[in-house]
Amino acid sequence: MLKKPVAPEPRAEETVPVNIRLDRLQKSFGAKQVLTEVDLTIQPGQFVAIVGKSGSGKSTLLRLIAGLEKPTGGQISFNGQSSDESDANMTMMYQDSRLLPWKTVINNVGLGLSGDWHNRAESVLESVGLLSYKEEWPSTLSGGQQQRVALARALIRKPQLLMLDEPLSALDALTRIEMQNLIEELQQENGFTALLVTHDVREAVRLADRILLIENGTITLDVDNYAPRPRDLSSQGMVALEKKVLSKIMGT
Amino acid sequence: MKKTFQTKVLPWVIPALVLLLWQVVSSLQIVSPSLFPPPTNVFLSFWGLISSFVLFEHIQISLMRAFTGLLIGGFIGLSLGILNGWSKLSYFTFDTSIQMIRNVPHLALLPLAIVWLGIGETSKIFLVALGVMFPIYINTLHGIRSVNQGYVEMGKMYGLKGWKLFRHVYLPGALPSIFVGFRYALGVMWLTLIVAETIATSDGLGYLAMNARQFMQTEVIIVTIIIYALFGKLADVIAQMGERRALRWNPTYRE
Numbered sequence: 001m002l003k004k005p006v007a008p009e010p011r012a013e014e015t016v017p018v019n020i021r022l023d024r025l026q027k028s029f030g031a032k033q034v035l036t037e038v039d040l041t042i043q044p045g046q047f048v049a050i051v052g053k054s055g056s057g058k059s060t061l062l063r064l065i066a067g068l069e070k071p072t073g074g075q076i077s078f079n080g081q082s083s084d085e086s087d088a089n090m091t092m093m094y095q096d097s098r099l100l101p102w103k104t105v106i107n108n109v110g111l112g113l114s115g116d117w118h119n120r121a122e123s124v125l126e127s128v129g130l131l132s133y134k135e136e137w138p139s140t141l142s143g144g145q146q147q148r149v150a151l152a153r154a155l156i157r158k159p160q161l162l163m164l165d166e167p168l169s170a171l172d173a174l175t176r177i178e179m180q181n182l183i184e185e186l187q188q189e190n191g192f193t194a195l196l197v198t199h200d201v202r203e204a205v206r207l208a209d210r211i212l213l214i215e216n217g218t219i220t221l222d223v224d225n226y227a228p229r230p231r232d233l234s235s236q237g238m239v240a241l242e243k244k245v246l247s248k249i250m251g252t
Numbered sequence: 253m254k255k256t257f258q259t260k261v262l263p264w265v266i267p268a269l270v271l272l273l274w275q276v277v278s279s280l281q282i283v284s285p286s287l288f289p290p291p292t293n294v295f296l297s298f299w300g301l302i303s304s305f306v307l308f309e310h311i312q313i314s315l316m317r318a319f320t321g322l323l324i325g326g327f328i329g330l331s332l333g334i335l336n337g338w339s340k341l342s343y344f345t346f347d348t349s350i351q352m353i354r355n356v357p358h359l360a361l362l363p364l365a366i367v368w369l370g371i372g373e374t375s376k377i378f379l380v381a382l383g384v385m386f387p388i389y390i391n392t393l394h395g396i397r398s399v400n401q402g403y404v405e406m407g408k409m410y411g412l413k414g415w416k417l418f419r420h421v422y423l424p425g426a427l428p429s430i431f432v433g434f435r436y437a438l439g440v441m442w443l444t445l446i447v448a449e450t451i452a453t454s455d456g457l458g459y460l461a462m463n464a465r466q467f468m469q470t471e472v473i474i475v476t477i478i479i480y481a482l483f484g485k486l487a488d489v490i491a492q493m494g495e496r497r498a499l500r501w502n503p504t505y506r507e
C-alpha cells in the first residue's frame with residue numbers, strides 16, 4: 001500500500017508531541033490590531049490553557065497556529081521548522097461540535113481518512129464511551145455526546161497538537177465536568193500537546209500545566225501549574241491560583 | 253386508527269365531494285353535456301383512449317419531451333449553480349448574464365423557438381430545458397453559498413480539499429436547497445410542456461387536447477387535464493421520496 005506523507009494522516013509510529021514557538025507574532029484585520037506581539041514557546045506534551053476577555057484574540061491565535069489565518073508579522077514554528085514546511089499533525093475542537101449532520105457518527109469520526117480506519121474509529125469511539133452510537137445521526141445526540149464524537153474525530157488522527165476552542169462552554173455543568181475528566185485522561189494517555197481556550201478559569205486551573213492570559217494583543221500573564229493530577233480544586237494551591245488569574249483578568 | 257383517518261382518508265373527502273357534485277349538476281343538464289360532461293362520460297372516454305392505445309402514444313411522447321428537457325436543463329442549471337457557488341471568478345463572469353436571461357419569461361420565447369427550431373421536438377425540449385434551468389440554478393447556487401462556513405473550515409482542518417471537500421461538505425450541505433429547486437422545476441416542466449404542446453405540435457397530450465377542442469370533445473380535454481395533474485403529482489411524489497431518502501439525516505425530513 002502506498003503511504004504518502006500528507007499532513008493530517010495519522011502515522012503508524014508513536015506520535016511525538018509537538019513543540020510550538022511563536023516569535024513576535026502579529027495579526028491585524030485591516031486597521032484593527034488583534035495580536036500586537038506574542039512571544040511564546042510551548043513544550044511538547046504541555047497542556048496550555050489560554051484565557052482572556054471576549055474579543056482579546058484567543059481564537060485568532062489558535063487559527064494562526066492552525067494555519068487557517070496568515071500572520072501579518074512574526075513567525076510560527078513547530079519543532080524548529082517554520083509552519084510552511086512543517087507537517088505537524090494537528091486537529092481542532094470547536095465550541096459547536098461541527099459534526100457533519102449528513103454523516104453518521106462513525107463516518108464523522110473517519111472524515112477525510114483513507115485506508116481501513118473503521119477499527120480505529122470504533123476503538124476511539126469506545127474510548128469516549130459512544131461505541132453503541134456509531135450508526136446514529138449526529139442530530140439525535142445530546143450536546144455533550146456530540147462533543148465526545150468531535151473529540152473522537154480529533155483523536156483518531158493521533159494529533160501531535162490538539163487545539164480546543166472553548167469546546168465545553170455550551171455544555172451543562174455536570175457534562176462539562178465529565179468532559180474535563182475525559183479530556184484530561186486522554187491527554188495524559190496520548191501525550192499530545194494541548195492548547196485550550198476557555199472562559200472558565202476553574203477549567204484552566206483544573207486542566208492546564210500552564211495558564212496564559214491574553215490582553216491587549218499580548219500575553220500578560222504566564223503561570224505554571226505543577227499540581228499533581230487528579231486535581232482537587234478546593235485545595236489551597238488551586239484556590240490561590242484561580243484567584244491570581246481571575247484578579248489579573250478583572251484588573252484588580 | 254384516528255391518525256390513519258386523518259392522513260389517509262381526510263385529504264380525499266373534498267375531491268370526492270366535488271366529483272359527486274359535478275356528477276349531480278351535469279346530470280341536471282343545465283348546460284349542454286357536450287360542454288360540461290358528467291364524470292362518467294369522462295371516465296368512459298378515458299377508457300376508450302386507453303383501450304385504443306392512442307393515449308399511451310401521446311403520453312409517451314409528452315413524457316419524453318418533459319424528461320429530456322428536464323435532464324438537459326437540470327444538468328446545465330446544476331452545473332452552473334455548482335460552478336458559480338464554488339468559484340467567485342465564475343460567479344462574477346456568468347451570474348449577471350444568467351439573471352438577465354432569467355428575467356425574460358421563457359414562454360415568451362415560444363414564437364421565437366418555433367421560428368428558429370420549428371415545431372418539432374427541439375423547440376419543445378428547448379423551452380422545457382430553459383424553464384427548468386433557472387430554478388435549479390438559483391437554488392443550487394444558494395445552497396452552495398449558504399453552506400455553513402464552520403463545516404468548511406473544519407473540513408479543511410481535517411485535510412479535505414478540492415473534490416473531497418465538495419463531495420463531503422458542499423454538496424450534502426446544499427442538497428436540501430437543490431431539492432427545493434428540483435421540485436419547483438418539475439412544476440415549471442409540466443407548465444412549459446402544456447403551453448408548448450397546445451400551440452406547436454402534432455402529437456403529445458397537448459395536441460390531444462387541442463385536437464379534441466376542434467371536435468368539441470370536452471371529455472377528452474378533461475381527460476388530458478387530469479392526466480397532466482396525475483403526472484404532476486406523481487413526479488412530485490417521486491421527488492419527495494428521493495428527498496426524504498437523501499436527506500434522512502435531517503430531522504425536518506424524518507417522520
Ligand SMILES: Nc1ncnc2c1ncn2[C@@H]1O[C@H](COP(=O)(O)OP(=O)(O)OP(=O)(O)O)[C@@H](O)[C@H]1O
Pocket residue numbers: 029034052053054055056057058059060061
Ligand atoms: N476574520 C476576521 N475579520 C475581521 N476581524 C476579525 C476576524 N476574526 C476576528 N476578528 C476580530 O479580532 C478580534 C479577536 O477575535 P477572536 O475571535 O480571536 O476573539 P476571542 O478572544 O476568541 O473572543 P471570544 O472569547 O469571544 O471567542 C475581535 O475583535 C474580532 O472582531
Ligand SMILES: [Mg+2]
Pocket residue numbers: 058059060165
Ligand atoms: Mg473565540
